[in-house]
Amino acid sequence: MLLWPGEREEKVLVKKIAVLLLLILLTGLTGGCWSRKEITEIAIVLGTGVDWTADGRIRLTVQIARPGAFYGGGEAGSRAREPASWVVSAEGKTVEEAERYLAMKVPREIYWGHSIILILGEEMAKKGTRMVTNFFQRNGQPRENMWVMVAKGEAKDLLETYSNLEKTSAQAAGFLHRMRTGKSVQVREFAEMLASKGVQPVVTAVEEKEAGITPEQGQDKKSPAHKQVEISGVAVFKEDRLIGWLDAYETRGLLWLKGEAVKGVITVPSPGEPDKEVSIQIRRGSTKVRPEYDGKHLRLDVLVRVEGDMVEQQSLEDLAKPEKIKALESEMAEEVKKRAAAALEKAQWEYGVDIFGFGDAFHRKYKKE
Secondary structure, eight states, rough: OOOOOOHHHHHHHHHHHHHHHHHHHHHSEEEETTTTTOOEEEEEEEEEEEOTTTOOOOEEEEEOOOOGGGSSOOOHHHHHSSSEEEEEEEEESHHHHHHHHHHHTSSSSOOTTTOOEEEOOOOHHOOOOOHHHHHHHHHSOOHHHOOOEEESSSSSHHHHHOOOSSSSHHHHHHHHHTTTSOOOOOOOHHHHHHOOOOOOOOEEEEEEOOOOBOOOTTTBBBBOEEEEEEEEEEEEEETTTTEEOOOOOHHHHHHHHHTOOOOOOEEEEOSTTTSEEEEEEEEEEEEEEEEEEOOOEEEEEEEEEEEEEEEEEEEOOOOTTHHHHHHHHHHHHHHHHHHHHHHHHHIIIIIIOSSSOOOHHHHHOOOOO
């Protein structure tokens, strides 16, 4: 099609106007710094605790980072001696109401995006956790990968402890969870267990204990042992209410039955010298649960496979011989079985709950039944 010169110029002008309007539209859609907040305007929460008070109210406790203690890379000067956190509490009928009262005490906007841990006090966990977790799941700031734990006592007391290796006790507790030395549960995982009909929830149990001393420089004196957060097994739930505990030994059996990665050591008697011990460091492990149901009776076969490296030997015998290796493997198998049986018996006969996910395994194979 032929266009006269005037028509061509008009068409080019229309295209330019269209491009200009498109650029203006896209500029309006692009993000900017209109909602930015300076670090001096926000209170960064590192750890959160929720307790049930004697008068039936919810106490919300937060451990807030003090930015001045985190500036710079050195440990010299006044900054090294400056407390790294501030712990403050408020009470209300709900967590949201307690947060509103907390805002009256904290002279900055409370920011939940960096909260590492959520600690539920023992009495709060017994009353029911849904009135707590509902707030953290509906609020847009808290992350679903926060570590959840239940305190043997009050959550406030654990947040008021400190760590000699980390800046704050919340960071130290977070590192304990990431090392996977016990059962570690995130907010998202806890919500999934509450929603599932085939498994009852378990959550990391923590308590306040004295651990270690700090020698004073240039003196023979030692500082008294201070209290810090320590993992001490798991808390057992029925629906959303705390009903009991498993200790560290039973927790290891729980992990074997659930097929979760386990780090640690199994110590067994030396085959030829039973009074001497052999320590085997766990390298990897796996678990398979096989339900069998004939319409009347249900049976679950749990097959556990463990691989490890011998890292310590008290005896003088040669453990490299095939028969000795076989004997060590038998001792390892017996030890794993003992731990699993201890967890199973306590959950089944004392608490009457399935915390191992056997119900889920049964449903996967026998969906109609």
